[in-house]
Amino acid sequence: MVEEQIRARGVADEKVIAAMEKVPRHRFVPLSQQAAAYTDGPLPIGQGQTISQPYMVARMTELLAIRPTDRVLEVGTGSGYQAAILGELAAEVWTIERLGELADRAALLLKDLGYTNVHVVTGDGTLGLPEHAPYDAIIVTAGAPSVPSALLEQLAVGGRMVIPVHAGFAEDLRLIERLPDRSAGEEQEEAAPAEGETGRASRRPRYRETSILSCAFVPLIGEQGYRG
Ligand code: SAM
Numbered sequence: 001m002v003e004e005q006i007r008a009r010g011v012a013d014e015k016v017i018a019a020m021e022k023v024p025r026h027r028f029v030p031l032s033q034q035a036a037a038y039t040d041g042p043l044p045i046g047q048g049q050t051i052s053q054p055y056m057v058a059r060m061t062e063l064l065a066i067r068p069t070d071r072v073l074e075v076g077t078g079s080g081y082q083a084a085i086l087g088e089l090a091a092e093v094w095t096i097e098r099l100g101e102l103a104d105r106a107a108l109l110l111k112d113l114g115y116t117n118v119h120v121v122t123g124d125g126t127l128g129l130p131e132h133a134p135y136d137a138i139i140v141t142a143g144a145p146s147v148p149s150a151l152l153e154q155l156a157v158g159g160r161m162v163i164p165v166h167a168g169f170a171e172d173l174r175l176i177e178r179l180p181d182r183s184a185g186e187e188q189e190e191a192a193p194a195e196g197e198t199g200r201a202s203r204r205p206r207y208r209e210t211s212i213l214s215c216a217f218v219p220l221i222g223e224q225g226y227r228g
Helices: 002-007 014-022 031-036 054-064 081-089 100-112 149-153 184-189
Strands: 043-046 049-051 071-075 092-097 118-122 135-140 155-167 170-179 206-215
Touching: 002 014, 002 054, 014 054, 014 081, 031 043, 043 100, 054 081, 054 135, 054 155, 054 206, 071 081, 081 092, 081 100, 081 118, 092 100, 100 118, 149 155, 155 206
Parallel strands: 071 092, 071 135, 092 118, 135 155
Antiparallel strands: 043 049, 155 170, 170 206
C-alpha cells in the first residue's frame, strides 16, 4: 500500500510514511472488508460512511506538516484511522464525529491500540471544538459546502487546515494557512490584499487558500455544513 499507492504518487514526508506503515488499517474496517483493507480506495464502515482512500489520508496529513508539539482537530472521525495517523505525529488530537455509534466504536479501538493522545468526541464538528482551541492543524474529512467560519476562528496563527469544499460535481481539496494577524494601522496603510491572498485578507486574521486537487467525500452535515 505505502510503496505503490503513496510513495509512488509523490507523498515524500518520511514521518507520514512511517505512520502509514505502522497503523494497522485492517483493524479499522469491518470484518466483511478485511480482504480489501489495503486496496486503493475508500471502503464502507457502516452508517452510510466510509474510511478514506489511503492516498488521500497520506496526502492530507502531509499537507498539515504536523510537528510533534502540535494540537490537532479532526472533523469526521469515521473509523478512527485518520485519527490514529494523526496520533502518531502530533502531541494531542481531538477528533469529532456526529454519529454516536461510529464515535464509540472508534474510541474503543483507539484505546485498544494505545492512542492515549487521541480524544474522540461526539458532536457537530462544523462548530469545531472551541474548548480546546486554538489548533495548529485542522483536518476535515467530509465534503463541506463552504469553509465553516468556526473552524477558521479556531485555527492558530501559523496553523494549517485541509478541507474538501464543494466545487460542481466533486470537491476541491483546499489548504488554508493562517498568516500572522495584521494590526488595524497596517490594514489602513495596506488596503489592497497581497497577491495570493483571498478576500479574507481585509480582516485582522489573514488566511491563504490554495487549491490542491479534486476529490470526492461524503457530506459534512451540521450547522455550518449541509442540512441533514
Ligand atoms: N476520517 C475517517 C476515517 O479515518 O475513517 C473517514 C471519515 S468519513 C469520509 C466522514 C465522516 O464525517 C463520517 O463518519 C461522517 O459521519 C462524519 N461527519 C459528517 N458531518 C460531520 C459533522 N458535522 N461533524 C462530525 N462528523 C461529521
